Amino acid sequence: MQLEYQGKSALIIASSQGLGKAIAKKLAEQGVNVMISSRDEEKLKQVKNELERTAKGKIQYKACDIKNKEDIKLLVETTVSELGSIDLLVNNAGGPPAGTFEEMTDDDWQHSFELNLLSYIRITREVLPYMKKNGGKIVNIASSSVKEPIPGLILSNTFRTGIVGLTKTLATEFAPYHILINTVAPGRIATDRVAFLDEKAAEKQGVSRDVIEEKIKNAIPLGRYGEPEEFANYVAFLLSDANSYMTGQTLLIDGGLIKSI
Ligand SMILES: NC(=O)c1ccc[n+]([C@@H]2O[C@H](COP(=O)([O-])OP(=O)(O)OC[C@H]3O[C@@H](n4cnc5c(N)ncnc54)[C@H](OP(=O)(O)O)[C@@H]3O)[C@@H](O)[C@H]2O)c1
Structure with missing residues (x-):
């Protein structure tokens, strides 16, 4: 199946490496105009150069700390002014600190809340007014921990399930605007x-x-x-024109790791 995007523009959060970068690469190769972002401007510059070798769409970058509300506003504004619109959004973030309940302080909880849940809320809030005009697609990256808590990852186990609730609720609230919103849950990529x-x-x-x-x-x-490129294929499908009827879902991409039905 050939994936179509019809000149769309995408904002990919936390995309200087790993899953976010693989998604940015995949979309750019399909002709999507892509804004990449993370905290490290130098690294973003290098990634832009690297992605441009195979990209058919435009690549722009803007540094942004997603724990910072003003940074987020500026990132969204810059994306719209540089790329013309935001049709596709991938919410992503660095992973929370690892540890058990007794190892976590209030600061750890606050940090992970801001990084792994509040950032998704704030970015989505800034992007939705643009998507409401012409429709759009959002993919929220979570973790297989939303289906089966992972020992020693209490922060992931707690906040990622919030992403699932957020996704499902927004999928209903914004379906009338033709905005499709799904969660993807990586196992071990x-x-x-x-x-x-x-x-x-x-x-x-x-x-x-x-x-x-x-x-x-x-x-x-x-x-x-799994390989990041394999993971990116599923996200690319969810963001493509081919995905016209699936919203509010949580997709495990885990090689069968999670055994529950
Ligand atoms: N890989 C897996 O199999 C897997 C499984 C379950 C869950 N996940 C989750 O999926 C997410 C992405 O995973 P990954 O494996 O690609 O992680 P990764 O390789 O650690 O990449 C994390 C990305 O987030 C950026 N980042 C970190 N803090 C940021 C901040 N405050 N503001 C903006 N950008 C920030 C990093 O760039 P800078 O440091 O330069 O800002 C980097 O680009 C993580 O939350 C991870 O825990 C991954």
Whole structure:
């Protein structure tokens, strides 16, 4: 199936590496005009150059700390002035600190609330007025923790389920404007974040990272971690014209890791 986007413009949050970058690359290759963003301007400049090698659409970048409300407003305004509109939005963020309930302080909770949930709310609030004019699509990146809490990731387990509730509610409220909103829930996609989590688990258990990886791969029916490019394919579909009737859903992209129905 050929995915169509008809000259659309996309804002991809937290896209200097990992899942966000893979999505930006995939969309740009399909001719979508893309705004990439994260906190590190130098890194964004490099990623823009890299993506431009295969892009058919325009690539712009703007640094933004998504914990900062004013930064978000400026990012959305800049995207609209540089790309003309925002038809597609991917909400994404850095991962929250790892740890159990007893290890987390109020500061950790506040940080993760602002980074992993409030940022999605604020970005969506800024973007919706533009999408209400011509319709649009939003994909919110969460985690497989929304289906099965992950031991030692209390902050993810708590705030990502908020993303699911937000997505489902907004999907209903904004369907009359032809805005389709879905959540994607990655299991184990090979990025720096996952390498960091495996390293942490290895330290805690006093074993090597290879041992941890092997254990996790054994729990994944497809027997391996996913690649960011594979993950990006599903998001690209959700954002494409081909997705015309699915909204409010949570899609696990996990190689079969989560066993619940
Ligand atoms: N990979 C997986 O399998 C997996 C599984 C479950 C959940 N997730 C979640 O999905 C999200 C993306 O995962 P990933 O693996 O791509 O993570 P990653 O490789 O760590 O990338 C995180 C991105 O977020 C940006 N970022 C961090 N803090 C930011 C802030 N305050 N403002 C703006 N940008 C910020 C980072 O850039 P700067 O540091 O330069 O700002 C980077 O571009 C994370 O929340 C992760 O926990 C991933």
